[in-house]
Structures are given as structure tokens and as C-alpha cells.
Amino acid sequence: MPSIAETVTRLRAAGCVFAEDEAALLHAEAGSAGHLESMIARRVAGAPLEHVLGWASFAGVRVEITDGVFVPRHRTELLTTTARALMPVRTVLDLCCGTGALGLVVVRDHPEVRLVAADVDPAAVACARRNLAGLTEEVYCGDLFAPLPPDLLSAVDLLLVNVPYVPTAEIAYLPEEFRVHEARAALDGGPDGLDLLRRVALEAPGWLSPGGTLLTETGAPQLATAQAILASAGLEPRAVTDPETETTVIAAVRPSTVSSV
Template sequence: MVASLVSSISATVSRLRAAGCVFAEDEAALLHAEARSGDHLESMIARRVAGAPLEHVLGWATFAGVRVAVTDGVFVPRHRTELLTTTARSLMPVGTVLDLCCGTGALGLVVARDHPAVRLVATDVDPRAVECARRNLASLSAAVYCGDLFEPLPQDLRGTVDLLLANVPYVPTAEIVYLPEEFRVHEARAALDGGPDGLDVLRRVAREAPAWLASGGTLLTEAGVPQLAAAREILSAAGLDPRVVTDPETETAVVAAVSPV
């Protein structure tokens, strides 16, 4: 590596570290690799130093080993959510997968990418997220709809969903203020805010999910550990049979709720 480039990366590391970036060296390497010109590099560094999420600055994120496009304002897929995709993939192959609150479409992409015969459908209320998901899922010929939960879905999907991925927002409203600034300021509020106890959106999903699930179909959702008992009760009241899958290392919990056969 030439001395000037080493010096340039070193300067970027210093700027990022001064801005509080914990992984400044790794981030600097990514920014320099992504830069199309000196001006583009400076623009990216300035945005990151100002607090924009690295994924928004780069225009992509890595999730479960897959690179997905991410644009400004769109929820960045979290590595903790890989437990949900691991659980989902253990249930494959299936005929139909529905990804609600799909964001970038990362969950559906990871779950269905090795199963070309699967019918993959996704929805999100945010048009920016829908645009991202359509780009990320184009190779799977997935149908991505813009609208509130089940509302925009075609009626022929009712009663056919074998696997429902519902990574709904579950942060209690009062706790959003404690989230890192890059999430709280730069991601859509609707992708974070789950209402007073964080479970309002899950309640709405649970009310409608049985009509869309196939016999024996499974709904998968992520929840905070303190929310697990309430989440199970919500899903049980909807006529589903829930069980909890946990990962102590990441302190992540997924609820898998099965529709009656």
C-alpha cells in the first residue's frame, strides 16, 4: 500500500475516532474501498462523523452473510435478528413465505434465497423501505407491496402462508430516547416504536395472522426478553401455539407460533 494512501486512511481513522466511532479502523477501510472519488470519500466521512449510520453512508449492510442495499431513513437489519432467520431456515422448504414490516427485505432474502420455488411476498408501510426491498429481492421474483401490514396483500394469499416473518417494531415508546442516536435520529420512527409496552404492532399482527396462515403455518417474531411472557399470551389468545427460541450470547429471543392443523 502506498504511503499516501496509508496516510489518508490514518487521517480518516483519526476523524472517525474523534467522532466516537468504536471500530474506526474497520470503518475507514470500508469508506476508502467504497469511495468513487476524493469528493465522494470526503462526503461519506463527513456524513459518518455527523452521526449517520455507516450502512446508510455506504449504501449497503451485511446481514447473515448477505449484502443488502440500504438507503437513507430505512431500518438497518440488525445482526441480533439473524436468530430469526436461522429459526426460519430450519423450517424450510415451504411453499409461501410472507415478510411483514420487511424493511430492506433482508429477512426474506436470507430465508428464501436457496429455495427458488418458494413464493416470497413482502410488505412495508415505508415507501423507501419498499424500494430497497424490491431491489434486494429482484433475483427472487418476490412481490413487494407498500401498505400497512396485511392491508395491501392479494386476497389469494389468505390461508396459504407457511412461514410468516413478522419482525415488527417492539421498542416501547418511552425507551426510544435511550436508543443510539444513529438509530433514533436516522431510522424511520415507525420501524422502531412499538407503543407503550412495545407490543402494539404484534397485537395487530396476531389478530389477523390466523386468517393468512396455512394449516400448521408458523409466525416468527422477535421480542425483548422482558416482553416474552406477554408476547406468548398475545399469540396464544389469537389461537396460535407459541414457543420461545433464545440465544444467550446475543440475548435475543424469537417466538415461533404455530397455526392449528
């Protein structure tokens, strides 16, 4: 079995910026010399570290990852921080859930909350079911709201929907680990990056409870348009930003019904 120093040398030669940290993780995960060599070879070839390890650390939680499934990243922790500030609620929906990481982090210490998750990618759904085992059995496969049970209509207090928002023309400029190793459907947001958000906005008010909140991440250049899309659907959006990670989250509230006198 190679030493950690030898692994560091190979990872550095492949362009891994955090070679020392990655080498330590690979050696800790390896069950044998053959397993270690296989992981090193995959990482050197450009596979994301999380796919190689089979897990990612996200907001202090270890999340299982499988090949091709979108890796939850540090920048998206702002969405979970914003969501947790709104807890507790009765019902949380993690739409476009991927690994289920958002729902997992938000409800992990709220066993009384009903968590529902859905994604269009069967591989992601299988991954989410494993990550959310013990928290919920309601993980559905289908396009956006289509597979959801009808009793969720007008009952979702917190809608987490981290839709793809990379404009199609910009995908070619993403790092290889995005372009090659993650599903394009998890990245491509259409010509301006907001196609999926537009579709979500059309239906979201009908699923949100009065006073319920939709949370989504968007690029800073898209913020004004994204807020206008949500406002035109009858929601009340506000921006939450983190200058350190250059992340922007939109919190859009369905107004509570006001009774006329």
C-alpha cells in the same frame, strides 16, 4: 485523498468504536476523493455506517440500504436461522419487511418458494424491491396485511414479521443512529412495545396455512406477554433465544386442522 490512518483518526475522534474497520470500508467504497470526504463527514456527523455505505452485511448477504430505512442488524440473524430450519416451504411472507433482508436470506437458495413482502413505508418498499429483484415481484406497500393478494389467505407457511417492539418511552434512550436516522415507525411499538404485535395477532391465523409458523423478535421483558398475545389468537408459541446476542424470537404455530370422526 486522505490516508486510511487519517480517516481512522477522524472516526475515533467522533467516537466510532470500530474506526479501523469502518475506515477500510469507506475507502473501499469511495469512487473519488470527494465521495470519500462526503462519506467521512456523514459518518462523523453520526449517520449510521450502513446508510453512508449504502449497504449492510446481514447473515452473509449484502443488502442495499437507503437513508431512513431500518438497518437489519446482527441480532436479528437468529430469526433467519430459525426460519431456515423450517425450510423448504411453499410460501413465505415477509411482513414489515423493511429492506427485504429477512425474506432475502431465508429463501435465497430456495427458488421454488413463493416469497411475498410488504411494508407501510414507501422508501422501504422501494429498497426491498431492489433487494428482492430476481426472487419475487410481489413486494407491496400498505398497512400490515391490507395490501396482500387474497390468494394468500390460509396459504402462508412461514410468516416473518419483525414488528417494531421498542416501548415509546424508551426511544429517547436509544443510540442517536436509531433515534435520528431511522424511521420512528420502524422502532415505536407503543406503550409496552407490543401494539403492532397485537394487530398482527388478530389477523395472522387467517393468513397462515394449517401448521404454518409466525416468527417474530421481541425483548426478553416482553416475552411472556407476547406469547400470551399470540396464544390468545389461537397460535402455539415457543421461545428461541440466543444468550450471546441477547435475542429472543417467538415461533408461533397455527395448529393443523384436526378432522372429527
